[in-house]
Amino acid sequence: MSEKEALVRFGISMPQSLIEQYDRLIALQGYDNRSEAIRDLTRKALLTSSSMQPDETVAGTIVMVYDHHISDLPITLMELQHEYHHAIISTMHIHLNHQQCLEILVVRGKVQKLRELQQRIQVLKGVGYAELSVTHVDEHGHTHEQPHTHA
Structure with missing residues (x-):
């Protein structure tokens, strides 16, 4: 404000x-x-992805928790990430315990495509949680949250 x-x-x-x-x-x-x-x-x-226009460019994260013992799930997730490689900037993978992994995808792209990726992850057997969190981005790559200045 x-x-x-x-x-x-x-x-x-x-x-x-x-x-x-x-x-x-x-x-x-x-x-x-x-x-x-x-x-x-x-x-x-x-800033929820559901309140944004489908063609709006955003940046954010997809956070997921899944059971890596579910047959072929890690391979399926990797193939899905390769399919959306243009939208994924970075990933972080954390072993929560013997069964569960937490994975964070840093993403940028059109809301519609990022929602699509999140939904495709969410419906996979063994994925317990998958949430997309985004913020507005203008064409120059600046977020609309806080002013950015350099000293």
């Missing part, structure tokens, strides 16, 4: 028990007030 942008006040109604839970949560997260916490929730909601 720019310094010149006007703040608009509005009211929110919710059950007492819900607001008490919310207040405890935001206090644990270090927020001084509800307004900033709600602004952050709103920003996060606006």
Whole structure:
């Protein structure tokens, strides 16, 4: 939010028990007030891949957890990553325990293609979790989150 942008006040109604839970949560997260916490929730909601235009260029991650003992799953995942090599910038593979692996794909491309990749991963037998998280990118590769300056 720019310094010149006007703040608009509005009211929110919710059950007492819900607001008490919310207040405890935001206090644990270090927020001084509800307004900033709600602004952050709103920003996060606006950055979900489902709220973006399919042809919008974004950068982000696909985080997945899978059982590497499932027959051919590691090979299938590798082949899928090769199929989408143009969208995958980097990968990180972590062994969580004897069975489970955590893999992080750093991605960039059109929302529609990245959603497609995430969904193709999610439906594979043995994949317990696969989530796409993205942020806007302009044609020069800058994100729209924070200004970037060099000293």
